[in-house]
Amino acid sequence: QTAIELNGLRKTYGGSGKSAPKEALKGIDLAIPAGSIFGLLGPNGAGKSTTINIMAGLVTKTSGQVRIWGFDQDVNPRQSRASIGVVPQELNMDPFFTPRAALEVQAGLYGVPRSERRTDEILARVGLLDKAEAYARTLSGGMRRRLLIAKALVHRPPVLVLDEPTAGVDIALRQMLWTYVRELNAAGTTIILTTHYLEEAQQMCDRIAIIDAGQVVACDATVNLLARL
Ligand code: ADP
Ligand code: ADP
Numbered sequence: 001q002t003a004i005e006l007n008g009l010r011k012t013y014g015g016s017g018k019s020a021p022k023e024a025l026k027g028i029d030l031a032i033p034a035g036s037i038f039g040l041l042g043p044n045g046a047g048k049s050t051t052i053n054i055m056a057g058l059v060t061k062t063s064g065q066v067r068i069w070g071f072d073q074d075v076n077p078r079q080s081r082a083s084i085g086v087v088p089q090e091l092n093m094d095p096f097f098t099p100r101a102a103l104e105v106q107a108g109l110y111g112v113p114r115s116e117r118r119t120d121e122i123l124a125r126v127g128l129l130d131k132a133e134a135y136a137r138t139l140s141g142g143m144r145r146r147l148l149i150a151k152a153l154v155h156r157p158p159v160l161v162l163d164e165p166t167a168g169v170d171i172a173l174r175q176m177l178w179t180y181v182r183e184l185n186a187a188g189t190t191i192i193l194t195t196h197y198l199e200e201a202q203q204m205c206d207r208i209a210i211i212d213a214g215q216v217v218a219c220d221a222t223v224n225l226l227a228r229l
Contacts, residue, residue, distance in 0.1 A: 004030070009061055011025040011061055024214055025061075025064075027215065030219065032192060034190050036191070038192045040192065048196075056161065068159065082155060084160075091141055098133050099136070102136070102147060103117075118154075126149055153184075158190060162193040166200060208222050208225050
């Protein structure tokens with residue numbers, strides 16, 4: 001089964017008014033197999049965030065086709081949105097929200113019935129149960145990152161996308177995130193992560209696509225790809 005399929009995906013930013021158009025994606029074709037840990041690797045500005053923000057439904061595409069867990073984003077927008085959880089790169093959050101409130105609101109947004117919410121279980125999973133009632137403004141960067149992962153999981157999506165999950169993160173937290181991501185994957189979640197560190201993609205991912213200037217320049221099993229570099 002294919003978790004995510006992108007066909008001829010294009011995105012041009014701006015172009016109206018004074019800003020010159022910026023062609024961020026120039027026709028991306030990708031098939032991400034279910035069950036994998038898949039890395040989108042590329043330099044800053046390559047188009048990684050744009051690609052995942054389109055998958056997440058946060059940025060509108062200019063043209064092309066996006067299928068998530070078999071659901072075409074244009075034909076089945078609700079099912080396709082329900083099949084993916086996204087952990088953003090930015091750690092911004094409402095300073096007076098608590099982790100418990102953040103998860104409850106997220107569950108409400110995704111229509112998860114109260115009887116099926118697992119707020120304490122998810123908080124415990126990311127090591128934040130003892131901070132359930134703390135204001136977000138008191139949480140460290142590492143705690144915020146873990147809260148954002150918890151939020152992305154409340155509706156039990158089969159696909160979890162992490163945008164630069166370890167950017168600016170120290171070694172201890174990085175190891176913890178990697179372990180956690182591997183556990184989620186072993187439990188059946190397909191993982192997609194973006195990174196500009198080859199080392200991270202190499203250690204974490206079983207398949208890697210290299211994106212440069214809005215195009216896929218290589219895509220293969222990690223062992224094959226590294227053999228060619
Ligand atoms: P990456 O995640 O690989 O660093 P991005 O997807 O963020 O790349 O950016 C791809 C290109 O699109 C870059 O040239 C970036 O400057 C441009 N871009 C990204 N977001 C916007 C935006 N909101 N408006 C205009 N240009 C943008
Ligand atoms: P913990 O939640 O594990 O106690 P810390 O507060 O020690 O986490 O932060 C863990 C690491 O997270 C820090 O060493 C730092 O590298 C990283 N970090 C802190 N703030 C940010 C941030 N704004 N963006 C990304 N990473 C951050």
